[in-house]
Amino acid sequence: xxxxxxxxxxxxxxxxEILSGRTKDVNIGATADFCTDLGIELKEVRVVSDETDDIVxxxxxxxxxxxxxxxxxxxxxxxxxxxxxxxxxxxxxxLPINAEARAMLETRWQNTGTEVNEAxxxxxxxxxxxxxxxxxxxxxxxxxxGNVHVMAGVPIIMRSMLxxxxxxxxxxxxxxSETIKAAVGEGTVGGPLGALQAxxxxxxxxxxxxxxxxxxxxxxxxxxxxxxRLREAAAKVREMVAREHAKAGITPPE
Amino acid sequence: xxxxxxxxxxxxxxxxEILSGRTKDVNIGATADFCTDLGIELKEVRVVSDETDDIVxxxxxxxxxxxxxxxxxxxxxxxxxxxxxxxxxxxxxxLPINAEARAMLETRWQNTGTEVNEAxxxxxxxxxxxxxxxxxxxxxxxxxxGNVHVMAGVPIIMRSMLxxxxxxxxxxxxxxSETIKAAVGEGTVGGPLGALQAxxxxxxxxxxxxxxxxxxxxxxxxxxxxxxRLREAAAKVREMVAREHAKAGITPPE
Numbered sequence: 001x002x003x004x005x006x007x008x009x010x011x012x013x014x015x016x017e018i019l020s021g022r023t024k025d026v027n028i029g030a031t032a033d034f035c036t037d038l039g040i041e042l043k044e045v046r047v048v049s050d051e052t053d054d055i056v057x058x059x060x061x062x063x064x065x066x067x068x069x070x071x072x073x074x075x076x077x078x079x080x081x082x083x084x085x086x087x088x089x090x091x092x093x094x095l096p097i098n099a100e101a102r103a104m105l106e107t108r109w110q111n112t113g114t115e116v117n118e119a120x121x122x123x124x125x126x127x128x129x130x131x132x133x134x135x136x137x138x139x140x141x142x143x144x145x146g147n148v149h150v151m152a153g154v155p156i157i158m159r160s161m162l163x164x165x166x167x168x169x170x171x172x173x174x175x176x177s178e179t180i181k182a183a184v185g186e187g188t189v190g191g192p193l194g195a196l197q198a199x200x201x202x203x204x205x206x207x208x209x210x211x212x213x214x215x216x217x218x219x220x221x222x223x224x225x226x227x228x229r230l231r232e233a234a235a236k237v238r239e240m241v242a243r244e245h246a247k248a249g250i251t252p253p254e
Numbered sequence: 255x256x257x258x259x260x261x262x263x264x265x266x267x268x269x270x271e272i273l274s275g276r277t278k279d280v281n282i283g284a285t286a287d288f289c290t291d292l293g294i295e296l297k298e299v300r301v302v303s304d305e306t307d308d309i310v311x312x313x314x315x316x317x318x319x320x321x322x323x324x325x326x327x328x329x330x331x332x333x334x335x336x337x338x339x340x341x342x343x344x345x346x347x348x349l350p351i352n353a354e355a356r357a358m359l360e361t362r363w364q365n366t367g368t369e370v371n372e373a374x375x376x377x378x379x380x381x382x383x384x385x386x387x388x389x390x391x392x393x394x395x396x397x398x399x400g401n402v403h404v405m406a407g408v409p410i411i412m413r414s415m416l417x418x419x420x421x422x423x424x425x426x427x428x429x430x431s432e433t434i435k436a437a438v439g440e441g442t443v444g445g446p447l448g449a450l451q452a453x454x455x456x457x458x459x460x461x462x463x464x465x466x467x468x469x470x471x472x473x474x475x476x477x478x479x480x481x482x483r484l485r486e487a488a489a490k491v492r493e494m495v496a497r498e499h500a501k502a503g504i505t506p507p508e
Contacts, residue, residue, distance in 0.1 A: 016460060017460060017462060017475070018282070018299075021283055026278075028301065032272065042274070044300065044302055044308070045299075045300065047300075076463065077444040080459065080460050117441065119444025119448065120444065122444070154463065186332055186373075188373075190331040190371075191372055204270065206271060206304075206332075206334050
C-alpha cells in the first residue's frame, strides 16, 4: 500500500460563448486526460459566464476544496476578458501591469509590428504575487497564484500552458484501469457487478452501455490505484461476464 | 420593450467517465444550443462525480437559483447509477418503483425478450411526485420533479429527452446575435469595442480571436434580446471595424 495522498483538482471554464453554445468546449476533455495522466483526480468542473461575481464565487468555492484549480478563458485583451480581475478580487490582491509579462508581450509585438495600446496591455495585468505561465503560441501569459492556475481559453494555447505547468504539479497515485467488454446489456450484468463492487470498494467499477453498436454491448471499466486489487477484481468481473455469456448462449466478443 | 422575465437554467453533468477523460462530453454543447434556441439562458454547468453527496450538494446549490435544472447521466441499471437516489434525497422524498415506468420498461423487455431482474428494475425507481420523461430510444424514462429535469447521459437519448420536454418549458425572450468579422487582432479592436460596450450595456459584446486562421482574424459577437438595439450597436461596431481596417490599410474580408 502506498501512503501518497490523493491529489485533487477542479476546472473552471469561463465564457459566455460556451454557455450560449456558440463555442463547443474541448478543454474539459483535455484537462481530464491531463489530470488522469498525472494521477490527479479531477473532482469537479464548472462552466461560468463572463460575470465577475460568478467567477469569484465559483473560484472561492473550489480553491479551498481541492489541491489545484485550473481555469480556462477570459485572459485576452477585450472588455469581456475579466478573469484576471476576478482572480485578483478572490485573492484580495492588486492587479498591476507586470513588468515581465509586459516584456514578453512587447518582444512579440516588436517582432510582429503590432502597436502597443491600452487594450493589449490588459494582457500584462497580473495579480500581485502570481507567477507567470508562459504562452509559446501567442505570448500573452497565464499565471499561477496560490493553487489557482489561470490559462487561456483557446484550446491550442491552453494545452501548451498545461504542458508548461505539468512539471510544477504534485502528482498523485496513478490510477490504472481495465476495460472488460460484455456482449449483454447493462441490466444483465448490473446485479452481479454491484455484488462485486461491494466486495472491492477500493476498485471503482463503472458500466457504460454502447448505444448504436450493432449488437448489445456493455463496457465495464474498473479503476484503482492498487494494481494487485485491480487485477484481482478484473479477473472476478471477467468470470462473471463469462458466466452471463454462457447463460445467454453467447460466444464472447473477443 | 418586452417585459417577459428572463428564464434561466443550469446543467448538471453527472459521471466519473467525464471527469476521468474516458468519455468526452457532448451534452453541454447540445444543452447550450437547446437553451439558446428556446430563449432560455444557460447560466452555469457543473460536472460532478458519481458520489451521492456531491450530486445532492450541486443540485441544491443550483435548483434554488435558476428557473430550470437539467441533469444528464446516472439513470441506468448499475450500482453506479445513483442520480435518482440523489434527487430523491435532495427533495426529501421516497424512491419507489413507479408503476408507469415499470410498464414502459416491461413492454420494451417483452418485445426484445429481455429478462426482468432487480438491476433492470432500478430504472423504474422514480422519486415520489415526479413526472416521467419518455425515452423513445431505450424506454428507460427520465423524470421531472419540481424544476429539475433528470435525463440520460447517452447523447442520443439525452437529445430525444430534450425534445420531449421542450413543449413543457417556459421560453424566454429570444436572444438574437450578430457576428462581425474583423481582419485585425483583438488587441486592435479591444479599446473601441470596450467603449461601444459601455454605450450599449444591453447588447452583450464578445470578442473571439480566430487562432490558426491564415491571417489575423477576430470575430465580434453581439447578443441582445432587443432587436433594434442590436442592429444599432452592430452598425456602430461595423463602422468601428471599417475605421480600424482603413487605419491598417486592409481590404475588408467580406
